[in-house]
Amino acid sequence: MTEQRTTAAGGMETSFGFRNVDNGEKQPLVDAVFHRVAERYDLMNDLMSGGLHRVWKNAMVAALNPPKRPGWAALDVAGGTGDVAFRIVEASDSNAAVTVLDINGSMLGVGRERARKRGLEGRIDFVEANAEELPFPDESFDAYTIAFGIRNVPRIDRALEEANRVLKVGGRFMCLEFSEVEMPFLDKAYETWSFKAIPPIGKAVTGEAEPYAYLVESIRKFPDQKNFADMIRRAGFERVTWRNYSGGIAALHSGWKL
Numbered sequence: 001m002t003e004q005r006t007t008a009a010g011g012m013e014t015s016f017g018f019r020n021v022d023n024g025e026k027q028p029l030v031d032a033v034f035h036r037v038a039e040r041y042d043l044m045n046d047l048m049s050g051g052l053h054r055v056w057k058n059a060m061v062a063a064l065n066p067p068k069r070p071g072w073a074a075l076d077v078a079g080g081t082g083d084v085a086f087r088i089v090e091a092s093d094s095n096a097a098v099t100v101l102d103i104n105g106s107m108l109g110v111g112r113e114r115a116r117k118r119g120l121e122g123r124i125d126f127v128e129a130n131a132e133e134l135p136f137p138d139e140s141f142d143a144y145t146i147a148f149g150i151r152n153v154p155r156i157d158r159a160l161e162e163a164n165r166v167l168k169v170g171g172r173f174m175c176l177e178f179s180e181v182e183m184p185f186l187d188k189a190y191e192t193w194s195f196k197a198i199p200p201i202g203k204a205v206t207g208e209a210e211p212y213a214y215l216v217e218s219i220r221k222f223p224d225q226k227n228f229a230d231m232i233r234r235a236g237f238e239r240v241t242w243r244n245y246s247g248g249i250a251a252l253h254s255g256w257k258l
């Protein structure tokens with residue numbers, strides 16, 4: 001599980017895939033991964049998940065249920081190429097104002113181009129920034145979403161505190177992330193698929209296996225459903241719940257700022 005450890009020298013360590021690294025070292029390594037995969041990110045998402053990521057994202061936005069009236073604002077953190085933001089705008093009948101925030105300019109560049117092709121530029125802002133230090137005043141948004149992003153953030157606790165800070169009272173936090181598979185046979189098949197199939201597929205499609213090995217390893221290091229729910233509560237959220245998708249391959253956590 002992802003956890004912060006104090007090193008002998010007094011620094012803080014976290015995980016980068018299966019390696020332990022100093023907190024300060026992780027972000028540049030993560031950034032390098034996403035700079036390398038940005039152009040093929042959407043294709044690889046479909047190949048790696050057999051298209052399931054679309055089903056999970058649709059379910060996330062259905063659960064969020066954005067209102068079909070103006071004046072409601074959502075922040076999609078680690079929003080990458082815009083998948084969740086597009087769904088929120090569409091589900092709100094183009095009423096929602098969505099800000100996509102990501103630390104990686106390459107991912108945002110692909111997202112901006114996709115938004116332009118869909119004619120959604122007017123409803124979506126793209127902001128390059130760190131989930132650990134959101135460049136917004138307190139109580140700015142009605143909803144905070146993050147999909148397959150939080151396990152990449154070095155200081156998850158800090159990102160969760162920031163989520164709480166920028167949400168309005170009554171605002172909703174929703175996090176979609178790979179989680180712990182809770183079905184006995186599925187877990188073995190999923191393990192084999194993840195470690196034996198995904199890196200070679202990545203190599204065949206993009207010429208590189210290493211970024212995909214990181215993505216798989218980082219999933220294994222992420223806290224299970226219950227431990228992640230505890231982290232969300234510690235950041236100040238209430239009524240924290242989760243639901244599993246596809247036997248726990250992914251889980252959607254929800255919390256409220258009350």
Ligand SMILES: C[S@@+](CC[C@H](N)C(=O)[O-])C[C@H]1O[C@@H](n2cnc3c(N)ncnc32)[C@H](O)[C@@H]1O
Nearest residue numbers: 034078079080102103104107130131147149152
């Ligand atoms: C697996 S992608 C998910 C993209 C998108 N949410 C989706 O579901 O398709 C993870 C994203 O997290 C971003 N990311 C990593 N560390 C971050 C940080 N500290 N702050 C903001 N974004 C970050 C990466 O740049 C990348 O775009």
